Amino acid sequence: MAKSIDISDLNIYYGDFLAVEGVTMTIPARSVTALIGPSGCGKSTFLRTLNRMHEVIPGARVEGKVSVDGQSLYDAAVDPVEVRRMVGMVFQRPNPFPTMSIYENVLAGLRLNNKRLSRSDADATVERALQGANLWNEVKDRLNKPGMGLSGGQQQRLCIARAIAVEPQVLLMDEPCSALDPISTSAIEDLIHELKSDYTIVIVTHNMQQAARVSEDTAFFNLAGAGKPGRLIEMNPTKKIFSVPDEEATEAYISGRFG
Amino acid sequence: MTDLATPPETHAHVPLRHPRLPSYAPWLVVGLAAAAAALVGLTLGWSLTGIVVLAMVLHVVGLTVWSRAVENARAATDRLVTSLVWVALTIALVPLVSLVLKVVTEGAAELNGRFLTWSMRNVVGEPGGIYHAIVGTLLITLAATVISVPVGLLSAIYLVEYGGQSRLAGWIRFLVDVMTGIPSIVAGLFAYALFSLIIGPGTQLGLGGGVALSLLMIPIVVRSAEEMLKLVPADLREASYALGVPKWRTIVKVVLPTAMAGIITGVTLAIARVIGETAPLLIICGSTDSVNFNLFNGQMASLPVFIYSSYTQPGTNPEILKGMAWGAALILIIIVMALNLIARLAGKFFAPKRGR
Numbered sequence: 001m002a003k004s005i006d007i008s009d010l011n012i013y014y015g016d017f018l019a020v021e022g023v024t025m026t027i028p029a030r031s032v033t034a035l036i037g038p039s040g041c042g043k044s045t046f047l048r049t050l051n052r053m054h055e056v057i058p059g060a061r062v063e064g065k066v067s068v069d070g071q072s073l074y075d076a077a078v079d080p081v082e083v084r085r086m087v088g089m090v091f092q093r094p095n096p097f098p099t100m101s102i103y104e105n106v107l108a109g110l111r112l113n114n115k116r117l118s119r120s121d122a123d124a125t126v127e128r129a130l131q132g133a134n135l136w137n138e139v140k141d142r143l144n145k146p147g148m149g150l151s152g153g154q155q156q157r158l159c160i161a162r163a164i165a166v167e168p169q170v171l172l173m174d175e176p177c178s179a180l181d182p183i184s185t186s187a188i189e190d191l192i193h194e195l196k197s198d199y200t201i202v203i204v205t206h207n208m209q210q211a212a213r214v215s216e217d218t219a220f221f222n223l224a225g226a227g228k229p230g231r232l233i234e235m236n237p238t239k240k241i242f243s244v245p246d247e248e249a250t251e252a253y254i255s256g257r258f259g
Numbered sequence: 260m261t262d263l264a265t266p267p268e269t270h271a272h273v274p275l276r277h278p279r280l281p282s283y284a285p286w287l288v289v290g291l292a293a294a295a296a297a298l299v300g301l302t303l304g305w306s307l308t309g310i311v312v313l314a315m316v317l318h319v320v321g322l323t324v325w326s327r328a329v330e331n332a333r334a335a336t337d338r339l340v341t342s343l344v345w346v347a348l349t350i351a352l353v354p355l356v357s358l359v360l361k362v363v364t365e366g367a368a369e370l371n372g373r374f375l376t377w378s379m380r381n382v383v384g385e386p387g388g389i390y391h392a393i394v395g396t397l398l399i400t401l402a403a404t405v406i407s408v409p410v411g412l413l414s415a416i417y418l419v420e421y422g423g424q425s426r427l428a429g430w431i432r433f434l435v436d437v438m439t440g441i442p443s444i445v446a447g448l449f450a451y452a453l454f455s456l457i458i459g460p461g462t463q464l465g466l467g468g469g470v471a472l473s474l475l476m477i478p479i480v481v482r483s484a485e486e487m488l489k490l491v492p493a494d495l496r497e498a499s500y501a502l503g504v505p506k507w508r509t510i511v512k513v514v515l516p517t518a519m520a521g522i523i524t525g526v527t528l529a530i531a532r533v534i535g536e537t538a539p540l541l542i543i544c545g546s547t548d549s550v551n552f553n554l555f556n557g558q559m560a561s562l563p564v565f566i567y568s569s570y571t572q573p574g575t576n577p578e579i580l581k582g583m584a585w586g587a588a589l590i591l592i593i594i595v596m597a598l599n600l601i602a603r604l605a606g607k608f609f610a611p612k613r614g615r
């Protein structure tokens with residue numbers, strides 16, 4: 001059920017500002033692809049075009065083509081709502097719904113879409129999603145407590161559970177561990193390992209070791225200077241990127257040298 | 260590498276202990292200032308107001324000077340600003356407290372079963388009741404709320420979620436601001452003219468009062484709801500969109516519940532703002548001595564209009580009606596307070612839950 005993503009000649013704009021220019025790449029199905037690059041080079045921007053979240057921002061638009069399993073996402077006949085049901089997303093900052101309990105948060109994607117669920121199906125979905133997000137053991141005794149009462153790392157895993165409860169085919173993660181301690185980080189990395197057998201995962205990270213640990217492929221983005229658009233410099237298997245990258249710039253970035 | 264254990268010699272010793280005024284100092288100064296002001300005022304034959312003003316000035320100056328002498332300049336400034344804030348607070352509370360005291364002392368004697376359950380129908384020269392006015396006020400305000408909340412809330416949703424910075428939204432904001440400034444008497448005249456056109460010249464009815472009050476309420480509801488909706492973090496909307504939830508459902512199920520506590524508070528404040536309006540109701544609802552439950556037909560009494568006419572046309576036995584006016588005022592204040600209390604409770608109940 002996982003899908004591969006093909007991107008060709010993608011230009012991404014905020015109003016008149018060209019933020020990312022000319023990206024062409026293929027993200028393979030059932031594997032983890034990491035996006036790395038300096039701050040402001042457009043990783044988040046690029047990630048958000050993969051489930052049409054980019055256009056939520058007023059004035060934001062894209063040119064070019066993104067297709068998931070051969071279906072072009074930016075076709076006029078495509079409903080962005082359907083796209084987002086197929087391509088789930090976990091944000092950099094955990095954002096559980098403050099009015100809902102842990103249980104309701106996990107079911108939010110289904111309940112908000114008015115899916116009728118029997119009590120036992122709902123229970124099963126909640127347990128499966130929370131197990132999947134490595135959170136079940138910590139919260140199984142307080143499912144009806146507010147989701148905001150969890151620690152930051154637990155909230156992030158709750159958001160992952162919420163994203164996988166709707167069973168998307170692709171999962172986008174924007175720096176999911178940037179606010180987390182090493183233990184929660186490693187819990188989430190374990191989770192990514194387990195999830196990749198079912199999902200296509202794209203993860204943005206600033207942590208080189210994390211990219212090396214979790215991903216099969218790595219794409220390096222860079223920008224030529226302030227105000228210039230970000231570009232894809234190279235995309236290769238992670239092993240190759242971290243040992244013998246094709247580009248000088250990649251090598252410099254990974255080893256901590258710039259310019 | 261410098262050794263962190265021993266600080267560099269160049270750092271001078273910084274003393275952290277300074278002389279401080281005792282914690283009871285402000286109260287002591289209040290007492291002394293009051294005593295001194297009383298002494299001066301009584302010997303010179305001043306009024307109470309003069310004494311109080313002098314006491315406040317003495318307090319502010321005295322505390323600051325004392326602090327300057329014992330503590331340092333920063334502490335003295337702190338004392339000065341703190342005392343000024345307290346003085347301002349006291350001044351602000353004086354009218355409020357004296358108003359409530361006056362209404363309670365004058366009105367409490369009037370409250371009894373007869374006062375609350377009788378109307379003024381066929382009551383001449385003896386105490387009657389204000390049941391008709393209470394019913395009228397509640398019904399008219401209810402009608403105003405039923406009209407204003409959907410209109411106001413939907414406008415606010417348009418402004419925040421759909422309009423954004425568009426020109427139409429800008430115009431709506433401008434018109435809402437203009438509406439905030441409409442004098443209430445004009446709203447009454449508008450409703451009167453409207454129902455004269457629809458039903459017939461000179462029509463007076465309760466619903467008209469609701470329409471007039473809703474003109475005053477809508478801008479308050481729009482503005483407060485708009486502020487509350489703007490406070491809902493964009494993160495939550497994005498979280499909902501990312502789950503494949505359509506926009507309208509995101510608004511209904513995520514944005515509104517998150518902002519609900521604030522919206523309810525805003526609506527209650529808007530109700531409290533219009534429930535005491537007199538002028539528009541005088542025009543469009545008229546006044547009557549009997550109970551009228553029908554918003555769509557006939558004149559309807561209300562508490563503010565009752566108070567007004569009891570004072571201006573007290574009839575054969577002025578003392579009785581004036582007393583009843585105070586009682587009605589007390590009831591009006593109690594209703595407003597009850598509304599505020601309900602808003603607080605509702606706010607607590609709907610507020611996003613935190614903690615374990």
Ligand SMILES: Nc1ncnc2c1ncn2[C@@H]1O[C@H](COP(=O)(O)OP(=O)(O)OP(=O)(O)O)[C@@H](O)[C@H]1O
Pocket residue numbers: 014017019037038039040041042043044045046057
């Ligand atoms: N809402 C927005 N409106 C206008 N410009 C934006 C917006 N969001 C991002 N940008 C611009 O787009 C460019 C790329 O930003 P983006 O957030 O994608 O960077 P990033 O690679 O994710 O950085 P980081 O690693 O710091 O998260 C930046 O120049 C940024 O200023």
Ligand SMILES: [Mg+2]
Pocket residue numbers: 043044045174
């Ligand atoms: Mg980012």
